Amino acid sequence: MTNSAASDHLSDIDLYCQSVISGTRPACKWERLAVERHLNDLQRQNTDGxxxxxxxxxxxxxxxxxELFPHVKGKWAAQVGAANRIKLEPWQKFNFAMIFGWVHAQSGLRRFRIVYLCVPRKNxxxxxxxIVGLYMLVEDGEYCAEVYCGATTxxxxxxxxxxAQKMAAKKASYRRRYGVSSHAKRLECDQVGRDGNGRVVCQPDGGRFEPVIGKPGDGASPSCAILDEVHEHPDDTLYDTMITGMGAREQPLLLMITTAGSNIAGPCFSSQREVERMLEGEENDELYGMIYTVDDPETEWMTDIGIEKANPNVGISVGWDYLRARVKDAMRSPRKRSIVLTKHFNVWVTAKNAWLNMLDWNRAADQTLSVDDFISEKACLGLDLSETDDLTADVKxxxxxxxxxxxxxxFGRYYTTEAKVREHDHYGEWVRTGHLLECDGETIDYTQVEENIEEDAEQFSIPQCFYDPHGAAHLAQRLSQxxxxxxxxxxxxxxxxSAPMREFERLLKAGRIHHDGNPCLAWMFGNVVAKETEDGKMMRPVKESRESKIDGAVAALLAFIGAFEPSDDDQDFDDFLRDPIII
Structure with missing residues (x-):
């Protein structure tokens, strides 16, 4: 590559940064913060700390x-000559430069070991x-490189x-220069290293690049792990396996590349939140992240500005007409809206047909809220006791x-069993942070639930307990007696x-619902699907699957039924409240 071409790359990156910072390029909050982080780091590179x-x-x-490789799918793959060659866009160059350009001043080893890229489909x-996989196989300086594409399916x-296999197959000079051979299920490398003049030195190597479903075999030592569509991973098993296997490598790289999804209890959402905290200022020098999305998921996705913010390759690998058509689909069909928002705008919507907009719920969180601020005040208690071996909730x-x-x-308490904590990684995390209470053994300790409610009754005025008769009748009677x-x-x-759910949603959007940000309750509210009658006039809360628990959300709605007082324009709900005891 000529010096001119190299300088063009640097110019493209500089212009990209300037356009993001100036607002010339429509960019969401996270893209702007990622660029600002790089520019700030340039000012303090190789300084104390x-x-x-x-x-x-x-x-x-x-x-x-x-850019030496050819396209292998899409309209460019059918071209010949230079038209077939990959041409990286400035936003892509920026990301590649960040991942591989930042190094330790003394060792020269890569700074970033974990990378999270959240990019919509077709980008x-x-x-x-x-490109990352093919590069890490031969250019990373690791003897016997092991590159894995990890996934759950x-x-x-x-x-x-x-x-990647097709790109290598179409590039004979790549295979020849690095001794790469293509097999049915892997690429192998028989050359590694460079002499004092920078030339590739041939020597036995045995490096490989291959797909992996679940865990790699015993003895695996990944130098690079590429986890695709991480939002589909149900737990941290694959992530943890790759990370722990990288211990012997000097500068391993774990690349997560995904769209948004619907499981906020999974490892993908957790990784995104970690990236968001880092971009907002939390120190984490080994993590790089970029998120392409919209700032206002309520309306911005319906605009061309929103399309451009979330889809950095619009007009190139994904057409304007295609995305505008998807937006129209979403506007016409609520069922399609969640799919379009997650896949083309990177908006997390929790349940695929979730009742609430969880961004509204997250905005209602106030980490400074404490139940102790309400001592001696009146509270309504909502109680949902599900199966004896799973989640139980009491919410004030x-x-x-x-x-x-x-x-x-x-404010609520949420209970699970020791056995369930072993089954669900996110339960364990919530137990460790105090957001979920663990009962010993394999059943919920209802005595503990009762004792906690008794303590509440001594601190707050709790005249009534609104409860789901399925499973909670016995405890409700004990609370009465x-x-x-x-x-x-x-x-x-x-x-x-039906009426309480509509009022709850209205008040949430109006900023009149408040909670302490418990992630366990957020997960359960995100799992609530509003099942409607055929005429669409009435609804009730249900869940999409057995694993999608909603007990805490139901308990909160029960408490809301007791606490809500309609204003003069809430006559319909007032009529309902006159006789809420309907089975």
């Missing part, structure tokens, strides 16, 4: 390398991942590896008047829940 530098040669080398994710594992709802309007505050809390039975019917 920040031992990293931006190596221009290494930043350009991966770009030069990637050339497989091209980026393939065979189809997904091949989504990255197959394009307080009402306060602010500027002439009622606001509602929710022993603790003077009146039990109010509310079955999960359309009649009982």
């Amino acid at each position: 920040f031992p990293y530098v931006f190596d221009l040669d290494k930043a350009q080398r991966i770009i030069n390398f990637g 050339a994710k497989s091209v980026k991942a393939s 065979e189809r997904q594992a091949w989504e990255v590896f197959r394009p 709802c307080f009402r306060r008047e602010i500027d002439g309007q009622d606001h509602y505050y929710f 022993l603790h003077d809390i009146e039990p109010v039975k509310v079955g999960q019917t359309y009649t009982n829940f």
Whole structure:
């Protein structure tokens, strides 16, 4: 690659950064913060407390390398000559330069070991991942490199590896220079290293690049792990396996490349939140992340600005007409809206047909809220006791008047069993952070639940307990007999829940619902699907699958039924509240 071409790469990256910062290029909050992080780091490179530098040669080398390969799918794959060659866009060059250009000032080893890229569909994710895999196989300086495309299904594992295999097959000079041979299920490398003049030195190597479903075999030592569509991973098993296997490598790289999804209890959402905290200022020098999405998921996705923010390759690998058509589909069909938002705008929507917009729920969180701020105040208690071996919830709802309007505050306890914690990684994390209570053994300790409610009754005024009759009747009666809390039975019917759910959603959007940000409750609210009657006039809460628990959300809605006081324009709900005890 000529010096002119190299300088063009640097110019493209500089212009990209300037356009993002100036607003010339429509960019979401996270893209702007990622660019600002790089520019700020340039000012402090190789200073006390920040031992990293931006190596221009290494930043350009991966770009030069990637642009030597041909396209293997899409309209460009049918072209010949230079028209068939991959041409990276400035936003792609920026990401490659960040991952491979930032190094330790003394050792020269890569700064970033974990990379999270959240990019919508049709924005050339497989091209980026393939270039990284092919580069890490031969240019990383690791003897016997091991590069894995990890996924939970065979189809997904091949989504990255197959394009890389085709790219290698179409580039004879790559195979010849590095001694790469292609087999049915892997690429192998028989050369590694360079002499003092920078020339490739031939020697036995045994490096390999292959797809992996689940865990790699015993003895695996990944130098690079590419995890595609991480939002589909149910737990951290594959991530943890790759990370722990990298211990013997000098500068391993774990690349997560994904769209948004619907499982906020999974490892993908957790990784995204970690990236968001890092971009907002939390120190993490070994993590690089970029998220392409919209700033306002309520309306921005319906605009061309929103399309451009979330889809950096629009007009190139994905057409404007295609995305505008998807937007129209989403506007016409609520069922398609969640799919379009997740796949083309990287908006997390939790349940695929979730009742609430979880961004509204997240905005209602206030980490400074404490139930101790409501000592001696009146609370309504909602109680949902499900199966004896799974989640149980009791939630208190307080009402306060602010500027002439009622606001509602929710605090809950959520219980699970020791056995369930072993089955679900996200349960274990919530137990460790105190957001979920673990009962010993394999059944819920209802005595513990009762004792905690008894303690609440001593600190707060709890005249009534609204409960789901399925499983909670016995405890409700004990609360009445022993603790003077009146039990109010509310079955999960359309009649009982339709009006409260509509009012709850309205007040949430109006900023009159408040909670303490418990992630366990957020997960359960995200799992709630509003099942409607055929005419669409009534609804009740249900879940999409057995694993999608909603007990805490139901308990919160039960507490809301008891706490809500309609204003003059809430006459329909007022009529309902006159007789809520309907089974």
